[in-house]
Amino acid sequence: SRRLEYFDVSHNNINDSFPFWLGDLPELKVLGLSNNEFHGDIRCSGNMKCTFPKLHIIDLSHNEFSGSFPSEMIQSWKAMKTSNTSQLQYDPQIVQINNHGPLSVTRVITYSFMMSNKGMLMVYQNLQEFYNMIAIDISSNKISGEIPQVIGDINGLILLNLSNNDLIGSIPSSLGKLSNLEALDLSFNHLSGKIPQQLAQLTFLEFLNVSFNNLSGPIPQNKQFGTFEDNSFEGNQGLCGQQLLNKCIDHAETSLYEEDHESESLFELYWTVILIGYVGGLVGGVALGSAFYPDVIGLLKRFF
Template sequence: MIGNSLRMIDFNNNNLLGELPRALVNSRSLEFFDVSYNNINDSFPFWLGDLPELKVLSLSNNEFHGDIRCSGNMTCTFSKLHIIDLSHNQFSGSFPTEMIHSLKAMNTSNASQLQYESYLMWNNVGQYLISTDVFYSFTMSNKGLARVYEKLQKFYSLIAIDISSNKISGEIPQVIGELKGLVLLNLSNNNLIGSIPSSIAKLSNLEALDLSLNSLSGKIPQQLAQITFLEYLNVSFNNLTGPIPEHNQFSTFKGDSFEGNQGLCGDQLLKKCIDHAGPSTSDDDDDDDNSESFVELYWTVVLIGYSGGLVAGVALGSTYFPQVFAWCRDCLSVSVIILLNKIFERH
């Protein structure tokens, strides 16, 4: 198929160099575009977003660089794109929030928007002959392993974003939760910071989430335990802290999903969580508290009694023995100070 009838371009695993030809923007029927595993040195091809039927875009393992965003005032819609693999390149800049807004097909469950078109065979005089099944073959990372989809059209509900192994910085925006059809999300091995957005819990179809090898901080949102279909999770080697969620799918994940986070604790790790502020304490703690309270009460009573006795003694002494009065007055001051010090040392 050529010209406007071209539906598939698969040039993966070759030795292509240079930039992508801008003439590809004229392929208005293009559905599948794969130039992975080459040596293409170019900026993000935002102009491909104007292709109304583009569903699969793979630029992985090349030398693409710069920001992942539209150029200038142009609008790149990517209206039907539901698989994008930009992994193992040199893309940089902040997280492509603008592009997330444009991925309309990724927040739908409408099968008619996700299914691929059938090929039609024509003879040399333009007469329709027969429809035929020409399947797209596609390879991408799934649950930590490279998987080959020999007949991608049969997986039309596969909605995936992979921008791993680049130099993307900034925070993961809450808007990521709008892509409710996402099945695979791989943002690993970048320079992402900030917390894991709780909006990821809205991705009810998500099966694999990889956020490893970044600089994410804060706690793992408890809401992520609500993702029923989550089979693979990797948040290792970040700066996460606090307890690992315990319920639902999280009980199936092993320690290697969380390793490399010094502040994390949970049953999956050797480091168990200690609830310092919890309502329940051990019997030993209760005994210590009671003992400490008793000691404080004891010293308070002693201070009152001792001081009262001294005051009475001083009063009598001032009447009959003026010389003794001056001496006892000094004793009273010193004794009170000593007793007060003993009490405050307890705190």
């Protein structure tokens, strides 16, 4: 069992807690527990380290896992941080079949793995050919709390699916460091704030879904984000952008309009004051003239 590199028990009725003891297997590369009834926290127990030293595909989707995001455990997944993908290659699994005859048959065992990728259910018939696939899928559970910034340290990630959970807080800007990321699904959570501008740096990102959260502000605009349609952002009332019916207001134009409007108001106020002064002076002058008119006439008659 110490040589085990592929463990997949997906689509069963297993009712148990997270099998943390698998983390001590030095060669384990793939862990598939999806579509079961696993429950509780995703973390180690007791003094176990459960480092999963060579793990680079983990699918825990469609279970009953709860608690906060397993940030401490994820930080120990060193294989997901490697820049040398040749280290992720599987050992060839060769079985020799002998029928008690003069000839023996050699057979190479291949792994078949099914998981969601870019919004579709994909079946990898020969997983060994996709040895550079680095993926985390914890979707459709009851994970709560915030997505930690340390997620950005797993720089080899190609697929990250955290959809259908109870995650809160903002989308961490550190996701912008995942330069190899091709698919990011954060839909159906309770995330708030703006979509980080750093995500526009992900030039390999082919699939993005942040729909049905509480996000607000403008959608980052570049060539990559321009390829995503409205269904990637729907269900966020505060979001605005070219992909949505809710267009963003140009703040520069708004500011210029407000300045012009303010200048016009000051101009109008200035001339109103002048007009009031002029009219006031005129009325005052007429009133004073009427009061002293007899005296002025008498004084003029003395001189002339």
